[in-house]
Amino acid sequence: MIMSKRSVIPFGPQHPVLPEPIHLDLVLEDEKIIEAIPSIGYVHRRLEKLIDKRDFKDYLYVIERLCGICSFMHGMGYCEAVERVFDTEIPDRAKYLRMIWCEMSRIHSHLLWLGLLADAFGFDALFMQCWRMREKVLDMFEASTGGRVIFSVNTIGGVRKDMSKDMLKGFVNEFNSMEKEIRRLTDVFLHDYSVETRLRGLGILTKEDALRFGAVGPMMRASSIAQDTRKTGYLAYNDIDFDIITSDECDGYARCFVRINEIFQSINIIRQAVEKIPDGQISVPIKGNPDGEAFVRLEQPRGEAIYYVKGNGTKFLDRVRVRTPTFTNLTSLINILPGSELADVGLQILTIDPCVSCTER
Amino acid sequence: MKSIPLEARLIAAAIYFIAAPFIGGLLSGVDRVISARMQGRKGPSIFQGFYDIVKLLSKQRNCVNKIQVMYLGSFLFFIIFTGALFFAGCDLLMIFFSLTTANIFLAVAAASTNSPYATMGAQRELLQMLAYEPMTLLTAVGFYVATGTFKSAEMLTQIDLPAIVSLPGVFVGFLFILVIKLRKHPYDLSTSHHAHQEVVKGISTEFSGPVYALMELSHWYENVFLMGIVSMFFINNNPWSILWSIAASVIVYLVMILVDNTNARMKWDNMLKNTWIATMVLGALNIFILHIFK
Amino acid sequence: MRENYKIIDISYSDITDIMLNCQKQGDRLVQMHAVSIPSGAILYYSVSTGDNEFVTYKTQVSDDVVLPSISSIYPNAILYENEMKELFGVNIDCISLDYNNRLYRINVETPFKKPAKEGE
Numbered sequence: 001m002i003m004s005k006r007s008v009i010p011f012g013p014q015h016p017v018l019p020e021p022i023h024l025d026l027v028l029e030d031e032k033i034i035e036a037i038p039s040i041g042y043v044h045r046r047l048e049k050l051i052d053k054r055d056f057k058d059y060l061y062v063i064e065r066l067c068g069i070c071s072f073m074h075g076m077g078y079c080e081a082v083e084r085v086f087d088t089e090i091p092d093r094a095k096y097l098r099m100i101w102c103e104m105s106r107i108h109s110h111l112l113w114l115g116l117l118a119d120a121f122g123f124d125a126l127f128m129q130c131w132r133m134r135e136k137v138l139d140m141f142e143a144s145t146g147g148r149v150i151f152s153v154n155t156i157g158g159v160r161k162d163m164s165k166d167m168l169k170g171f172v173n174e175f176n177s178m179e180k181e182i183r184r185l186t187d188v189f190l191h192d193y194s195v196e197t198r199l200r201g202l203g204i205l206t207k208e209d210a211l212r213f214g215a216v217g218p219m220m221r222a223s224s225i226a227q228d229t230r231k232t233g234y235l236a237y238n239d240i241d242f243d244i245i246t247s248d249e250c251d252g253y254a255r256c257f258v259r260i261n262e263i264f265q266s267i268n269i270i271r272q273a274v275e276k277i278p279d280g281q282i283s284v285p286i287k288g289n290p291d292g293e294a295f296v297r298l299e300q301p302r303g304e305a306i307y308y309v310k311g312n313g314t315k316f317l318d319r320v321r322v323r324t325p326t327f328t329n330l331t332s333l334i335n336i337l338p339g340s341e342l343a344d345v346g347l348q349i350l351t352i353d354p355c356v357s358c359t360e361r
Numbered sequence: 362m363k364s365i366p367l368e369a370r371l372i373a374a375a376i377y378f379i380a381a382p383f384i385g386g387l388l389s390g391v392d393r394v395i396s397a398r399m400q401g402r403k404g405p406s407i408f409q410g411f412y413d414i415v416k417l418l419s420k421q422r423n424c425v426n427k428i429q430v431m432y433l434g435s436f437l438f439f440i441i442f443t444g445a446l447f448f449a450g451c452d453l454l455m456i457f458f459s460l461t462t463a464n465i466f467l468a469v470a471a472a473s474t475n476s477p478y479a480t481m482g483a484q485r486e487l488l489q490m491l492a493y494e495p496m497t498l499l500t501a502v503g504f505y506v507a508t509g510t511f512k513s514a515e516m517l518t519q520i521d522l523p524a525i526v527s528l529p530g531v532f533v534g535f536l537f538i539l540v541i542k543l544r545k546h547p548y549d550l551s552t553s554h555h556a557h558q559e560v561v562k563g564i565s566t567e568f569s570g571p572v573y574a575l576m577e578l579s580h581w582y583e584n585v586f587l588m589g590i591v592s593m594f595f596i597n598n599n600p601w602s603i604l605w606s607i608a609a610s611v612i613v614y615l616v617m618i619l620v621d622n623t624n625a626r627m628k629w630d631n632m633l634k635n636t637w638i639a640t641m642v643l644g645a646l647n648i649f650i651l652h653i654f655k
Numbered sequence: 656m657r658e659n660y661k662i663i664d665i666s667y668s669d670i671t672d673i674m675l676n677c678q679k680q681g682d683r684l685v686q687m688h689a690v691s692i693p694s695g696a697i698l699y700y701s702v703s704t705g706d707n708e709f710v711t712y713k714t715q716v717s718d719d720v721v722l723p724s725i726s727s728i729y730p731n732a733i734l735y736e737n738e739m740k741e742l743f744g745v746n747i748d749c750i751s752l753d754y755n756n757r758l759y760r761i762n763v764e765t766p767f768k769k770p771a772k773e774g775e
Contacts, residue, residue, distance in 0.1 A: 007477075009477045010477070031481075037752070039754070039758075040758065041757075041758055041761075044759040044760065044761065046759075046761070046766065048767075049767060118625075121625040121626050122546050122547075123546070123624065123625040123626075124396070124400055124546075124622065125396075125399055125400040125622040127400075128400040128402060129401060192623075192625070194546075194624040194627060195625045197625075197627060197628075197631060198625050198626070198628070212683075212730060213730050213731050214683050214685065214729060214730075216685070227703070227707045229707070231707065232658040232709075234658055295701070295711065296658075297658060297660075297685075297709060304685065306685060306686045306701070308699070310690055318690065319690045319691070321690075323685070323686040323688070327734060328684075328685070328686070328731050330731075331733065331734070332731075335730070341628065342481070343550075343628050343629070344628075360759065
């Protein structure tokens, strides 16, 4: 198969390095990749179409099921968009609660990603430890929302569950102790010789290319573009002090670096949010049916996500649209693949942190 | 000069033939438990390897083509042959070339399936052989320079000091290639120890059921043989040295597990570079110095 | 506080010019999508400027219009355009990687498209 002539290796959809089905036709010359042609559509569920059958309140539970990892963010993005159509402002406490859960989602998503990355370059011990850390975050989710994957804690007009002062303090203490352990883990990612040889120079995406291919999230920030949708100040991010984490190295190592630092940033944001959280109501009632359209942008763990909602005055919305980060990062992926070796394909796919089921909806 | 009688050598080879699968299986079980503990898991029973083999043997025989089984059978045969030669105290050069032959059969078995991942695994296996072959040769030569013979049985009876004393460089160089031979990280390129990684088990992708059981069995034989080579470094003409040479090879195996669990998988160019540097610097230099001072 | 954004109505014939302009300014394409209306669709082209400001260009096309692809300007438009074409039946020409309505591997033709009103 792999002689000096060109050959096509099918990569996926059921490749074990991929957590979810995506297919790449890799055109190879020896072990060098000349071209990569992606195809998706293996888990397309046409959830956006379901808006014809479910009213806008029920649809919240559909949209949470777009993806198991950013489920909270999806629900929240949809709620924010519908609230924007209604022109309702949610109570401050609800904003802070949403923010805390968002950052917890980011921590567990990044830990999951670190684990998958370690698994992809064959570092089993590291993989197990990362996921063990992630489990603690899921335990906190379970304590606060009742769910570990799908939380259903958002509602249009606020959130459905409150967190007591003790619980929030407990979370902060837990994160404080976790921070040291996570630091020990991430030091391996950043300073281990064998890990560095695999990540340095992997899948270089220059600043110009990142803009042209529309890379978002850590992928973009690792190519030294300082854009973070959280800085647009949705929820209560304007009250929080944080910097955009960027790296100039543009390679796999940089993406790893950015995500690792975002974990610590998120812990810091949670700490600040717990200190500043105001008392008060957690939701406001919503009356009537949505009419009009609204966009909402927010920063998911994988990058910027866009929610669009268009209502027509009935309880059924005209259109819901979710643009997930992976959908746009795929273009960057197929452009960083050529020129690399087959051994690096799995790793490169992972550096964009693909979430195929949100991509296909 | 006393020598070991032929009967004793044949008995040693027969013991290897019968006992190696059990020792190899236990070794793999211990490996799995210790790896699991290093990763913070409990791990399976240390007999898991045997359970696996029994289950694999009970499965339906399903292979890509008939020739594949023949090649794999040859692999098993030559591995056993290699080990038997070694424990019968034959020529080290002969032993290492027999081992190479065995591995070529494995690569051919994988390549004969035409599956892209198995072919890639076979290709990488050949690359790995390229990487470790110089060092195996130097090991044989090193033993010769240190003891004056290529025959492992004669080494056993002739030397007063264990070979490790005069061959520390060769020993460390051999550890480098042992990582490749035991299919441990960072150099498990051709198989990717877990089936969910880059080459999807590579060379063994297309083997299943009883055929795969044969392959596992061969690896157990191979591992025991490799541990035998390691103990060769520690043995001398004192019969009790057998005991502590076994202890030494157990320690080496533990070190291998540790290396396995603290490294990411490298790419082939890196493997070639590192192993050849180790071969050149440690192996060749060691033998060179030995030549001068002898 | 919520993010402010602009929605600018444009004519569909200006799309390539506007997108080319955006690309020259260093904006990035953040999303494109369609909303079905009877016998046509409303298309949204959103870009984000260098200061991360969100600007959306909105245009209306009818079924018989053939739109030029912007995938040569913004390579990441391919997936959006294939999606519009497959799900909404928007005619887009010259997409640099055209999946020919097989992006999502569905067996229904243009499922999101609204049927034309009777009498039209």
